[in-house]
Amino acid sequence: MGGRALETSTAKKKTKIPQNGTVVETKSGFKYEYSPAPESKSIVKIKPRYELFINGRFTKPIAGKYFKTINPSTGEPLSEVAEAGANDVDLAVKAARNAYDKTWSKISAKDRGRYLYRIARILQERAREFAVLESLDNGKPIKESRDVDIPLAAAHFFYHAGWTDKLNYAFPGAKISALGVAGQVIPWNFPLLMAAWKIAPSLATGNTVVLKPAETTPLTALLLCEIFQQAELPDGVVNIITGAGATGASLVSHGDVNKVAFTGSTEVGKKIASAIAGTNKRITLELGGKSANIVFEDAALDQAVEGVVQGIFFNQGHVCCAGSRALVEESISEVFIKKLKRRMQQLRIGDPLDKNTDIGAINSFEQLEKIKELVEVGKSEGDFFEPNTRLPSKGYFHKPCFFNNVSAAATISRVEVFGPVLSVQTFRTPQEAITKANDTPYGLAAGIWSEKGSKVHEVASKLKAGVVWANTYNKFDPTAPFGGYYESGFGREGGIHGLSAYLEIK
Numbered sequence: 001m002g003g004r005a006l007e008t009s010t011a012k013k014k015t016k017i018p019q020n021g022t023v024v025e026t027k028s029g030f031k032y033e034y035s036p037a038p039e040s041k042s043i044v045k046i047k048p049r050y051e052l053f054i055n056g057r058f059t060k061p062i063a064g065k066y067f068k069t070i071n072p073s074t075g076e077p078l079s080e081v082a083e084a085g086a087n088d089v090d091l092a093v094k095a096a097r098n099a100y101d102k103t104w105s106k107i108s109a110k111d112r113g114r115y116l117y118r119i120a121r122i123l124q125e126r127a128r129e130f131a132v133l134e135s136l137d138n139g140k141p142i143k144e145s146r147d148v149d150i151p152l153a154a155a156h157f158f159y160h161a162g163w164t165d166k167l168n169y170a171f172p173g174a175k176i177s178a179l180g181v182a183g184q185v186i187p188w189n190f191p192l193l194m195a196a197w198k199i200a201p202s203l204a205t206g207n208t209v210v211l212k213p214a215e216t217t218p219l220t221a222l223l224l225c226e227i228f229q230q231a232e233l234p235d236g237v238v239n240i241i242t243g244a245g246a247t248g249a250s251l252v253s254h255g256d257v258n259k260v261a262f263t264g265s266t267e268v269g270k271k272i273a274s275a276i277a278g279t280n281k282r283i284t285l286e287l288g289g290k291s292a293n294i295v296f297e298d299a300a301l302d303q304a305v306e307g308v309v310q311g312i313f314f315n316q317g318h319v320c321c322a323g324s325r326a327l328v329e330e331s332i333s334e335v336f337i338k339k340l341k342r343r344m345q346q347l348r349i350g351d352p353l354d355k356n357t358d359i360g361a362i363n364s365f366e367q368l369e370k371i372k373e374l375v376e377v378g379k380s381e382g383d384f385f386e387p388n389t390r391l392p393s394k395g396y397f398h399k400p401c402f403f404n405n406v407s408a409a410a411t412i413s414r415v416e417v418f419g420p421v422l423s424v425q426t427f428r429t430p431q432e433a434i435t436k437a438n439d440t441p442y443g444l445a446a447g448i449w450s451e452k453g454s455k456v457h458e459v460a461s462k463l464k465a466g467v468v469w470a471n472t473y474n475k476f477d478p479t480a481p482f483g484g485y486y487e488s489g490f491g492r493e494g495g496i497h498g499l500s501a502y503l504e505i506k
């Protein structure tokens with residue numbers, strides 16, 4: 001165990017809470033402060049300024065405007081990034097159209113697959129560089145970017161590489177063709193992974209791409225452009241244009257875009273749906289969530305507590321399918337809460353680049369303010385708990401917390417916080433659990449914790465959520481379709497279902 005013993009529990013001295021707020025109790029009563037284990041930044045070369053990636057080249061924005069991207073764990077700027085105006089968007093769409101007409105629709109499916117395999121392999125080779133850059137720009141713990149985001153992004157390219165020359169088997173008997181140019185807009189919570197979820201299926205199905213990353217996390221998508229160059233992907237097949245909401249709006253409403261794929265908030269999703277209503281653009285929307293993690297009395301309780309903790313505090317709660325509502329069977333609720341508090345006390349909050357960190361930085365000052373506001377509202381709605389850990393003195397951090405005994409009508413039970421904030425309710429019967437889980441305007445995901453297989457299947461079949469996990473949570477795989485019900489959007493990403501969103505199927 002890599003830690004320094006502070007003192008034994010038998011000693012009378014008062015426990016000193018270390019700067020990063022971490023006190024870990026072991027069975028023998030020792031308390032440990034984990035020694036810092038920072039990942040080196042030296043593998044990443046951040047440029048002082050990034051341009052737009054249009055037609056295979058880094059290109060200055062026509063209006064010459066740039067904006068800063070911040071390291072949320074310090075609040076300091078990392079670099080500045082080009083802001084694409086409507087004219088730049090137009091150039092990018094023209095490049096994508098030209099590449100579609102002249103190269104991408106002409107080459108064989110097998111060759112498309114070769115490019116995707118190359119991209120996947122180079123991404124694996126450069127995984128550490130991407131992981132460090134993601135943690136710097138986004139604030140997420142290195143253990144997540146290293147073990148989740150980057151490997152899953154590579155897996156997405158590998159999976160889709162395999163499909164390129166087998167699409168006829170995916171849709172037997174149908175005549176299939178690509179749609180043309182895909183305009184894609186993504187959020188800041190999984191910057192590279194969301195880019196992979198969008199780009200890989202587009203290329204596999206023969207479409208070309210213009211993608212806009214989120215304003216606060218553009219750097220890994222821009223580094224991915226280097227991989228496209230390294231893989232010798234033909235010019236214009238993927239174009240990355242950075243900017244804010246206005247850039248996204250001009251991309252999705254551009255007249256020569258055939259398919260719009262958006263992941264982000266329900267609010268912006270609705271705006272996009274109305275902006276393109278009446279056009280012949282195809283659209284998929286992956287939006288917000290308020291997902292329930294249901295814990296039955298027959299669950300393996302320690303695993304369930306860990307699953308609930310991972311489900312909401314993983315990635316600072318910046319997960320669309322975060323298990324932000326725990327529904328706990330009344331008979332075990334007391335012991336569940338006790339175990340939950342104990343586990344939360346042990347979570348390590350701090351430097352995203354430290355390999356021991358469980359909870360990193362909130363992605364932006366604005367998001368932190370939004371979380372704080374909703375937590376204040378929650379304090380009048382339920383019993384509030386947060387661990388007595390200490391937050392770093394700079395950067396945007398928020399303690400993990402939960403509200404117990406909240407009503408189903410409470411704001412904190414209904415509104416997506418998009419932060420490390422959990423609401424807890426109880427239930428007495430499986431039917432009550434199902435009713436409460438489905439009592440939300442969203443329907444992205446759900447979790448069930450029970451040792452009884454029949455109960456798991458019965459409850460899962462009645463949950464109105466696009467993904468239901470049993471005795472686990474937040475597990476992703478490129479073969480499995482992901483998407484939501486109701487205000488969580490429509491369309492699926494991943495699996496055969498995800499391919500169909502990029503194809504004309506006759």
Ligand code: NAP
Pocket residue numbers: 185186187188189190212213214215216243244245246247248249250252263264265266267268269271272285286287288289319320321416418444483484488489
């Ligand atoms: P957001 O504010 O909706 O932004 C998403 C993207 O849309 C960003 O690139 C944003 O640019 C851009 N945008 C803003 N206004 C636009 C407009 N009018 N037209 C076109 N694009 C526009 O969402 P976010 O705060 O980045 O992400 C959090 C949300 O994403 C949460 O609700 C979460 O649940 C959802 N999400 C869903 C999934 C899923 O698969 N269902 C996955 C991940 C996240 P700026 O960055 O400049 O604002």
Ligand code: MG
Pocket residue numbers: 069070071072136137138216217218
């Ligand atoms: Mg940033």
